[in-house]
Amino acid sequence: MSIDNIVNSVNTTDSSLSVAGLTAFYGASQVLFGIDLEVGRGQCMALLGRNGAGKSTTMKAIAGIMPSIAKKISLEGNDIDGLPPYRIARAGLAFVPEDRQVFPEHSVEDNLTLAAKAGSALRHEGREDWTLDRIYHAFPLLLPLRTRLAGQLSGGEQQMLVIGRALMGNPTLLLLDEPSEGLAPVIVQQIAVQIGALRKAGTTILLAEQNMHFCLHVASHVAVIDKGRIVYCDSAQALRNNDEIKRRYLSV
Numbered sequence: 540m541s542i543d544n545i546v547n548s549v550n551t552t553d554s555s556l557s558v559a560g561l562t563a564f565y566g567a568s569q570v571l572f573g574i575d576l577e578v579g580r581g582q583c584m585a586l587l588g589r590n591g592a593g594k595s596t597t598m599k600a601i602a603g604i605m606p607s608i609a610k611k612i613s614l615e616g617n618d619i620d621g622l623p624p625y626r627i628a629r630a631g632l633a634f635v636p637e638d639r640q641v642f643p644e645h646s647v648e649d650n651l652t653l654a655a656k657a658g659s660a661l662r663h664e665g666r667e668d669w670t671l672d673r674i675y676h677a678f679p680l681l682l683p684l685r686t687r688l689a690g691q692l693s694g695g696e697q698q699m700l701v702i703g704r705a706l707m708g709n710p711t712l713l714l715l716d717e718p719s720e721g722l723a724p725v726i727v728q729q730i731a732v733q734i735g736a737l738r739k740a741g742t743t744i745l746l747a748e749q750n751m752h753f754c755l756h757v758a759s760h761v762a763v764i765d766k767g768r769i770v771y772c773d774s775a776q777a778l779r780n781n782d783e784i785k786r787r788y789l790s791v
Contacts, residue, residue, distance in 0.1 A: 553580040555712050555743040556601070560610035563600045570596050571607070572767045576745075578712070578760075583734065583744040585754035585775070587789060588764040594747035595637060597764065598716045601745075602634040603627045615711050631711035637720055639701045643690025647681055647700055650689050654707040674703040677733060695726030702733065706742075713737070715746040719753045731757050751789050755779055763788050 554577055561574035571593050578584045588594050600607035603624040612620040619627045628634075642650050651674055667673065675682040678699045684692065689700060698718060705713055718734070719727045727750075734757045738744060748754045754761065754775070761778045763771040765788045771778070778784060 554578070554613075555580040555582070555615060556745065557611060557613045558601060558609065559612075561597065561600055561607055561612065562609065563596055563605060563607040565596075570767050571600065574600075574764075574767075574769055576762060576769065578743060578745050580743055581738075581741050582760050583738040583742075583746070583758045584760045584762060585758035586745060586747040586762050586764055587751055587754055587778075588747075588749060589789065590749055592749075592764045593767040594749070594764055595716050596767075598634065598714050598745070598747050599636075602632060602714060604634070628708065628710075632714065633705035633708050633710035633712070634714045635701050635705050635716060635718065637717035639694075639697045641689035641692070641697050641700055641704075643688065645689060646686050647689055647692070648685040650700055650704050651707050654704045656708045669706040669709050671707075674706060677706075677736065678703050680729075693726075695722050695729065698722065698726070698730060699733070702730075706737075711743065713742055713744045715744060717747060717749070719748060719750050727753060749789075751785065 556576070556578040558574055558576040561571055562569065563571040574597055586594050586597060596605065599605040601612060603622055609620050611618070614630050614632055617630060619630055619632070648671070651671060657668065680696065681699055681703060684696060689697065692700060702715070718730055722730065731753060734744065734746070738757065738759065746754070746758070755778065758775045761773060761775050762769050763784060770788060771784050
């Protein structure tokens, strides 16, 4: 499906995130060239691409962590373009970076509770707030570790912790940057199960990955990025059947 068609199809439904003309530089080097992206409410969209294609840069620009220029970045209809990261977070966006960034000298439970924020928007939609009990139910491996220092956790345990910590802020949109990177296959499977459960619960997710098989297992929609440009958008099922796009932009 063409990019224009997929954008128009998302615009006919409720849009959680809308990005138009997103451009970013590292010094004098331009790395994003007019990114257009729409994530519908309740969707799980995967931003797929090879290493260096611009996935993490796109996520950081949306979250306000790196400077960027855009025609529009809106979250739930509210303009967040140019806002500092803490205001974007307060607006309802939660960002889980690829390097996780736990608070290593604090316990698992401390890491979770420090991020707690009421989710009035979720209650308005008839959805429950995320609480400690819900986090431990969603990520049962964290419960027996609740008093352990976060710096003593394995990579997979830390990944579950930072996703749980992000959810404690009751976001309207969850950004996950390379959630499967560096993890053992069995842990990747567990992360996939949890993302699938979040999707079924109505959580809107944008995840950046180069693990195509992982993404096609959990995502409802995909956008492929190559050299800082979106080159393909469609449903996950459509990408499964499109060998040409997979070969051209996603094969190693």
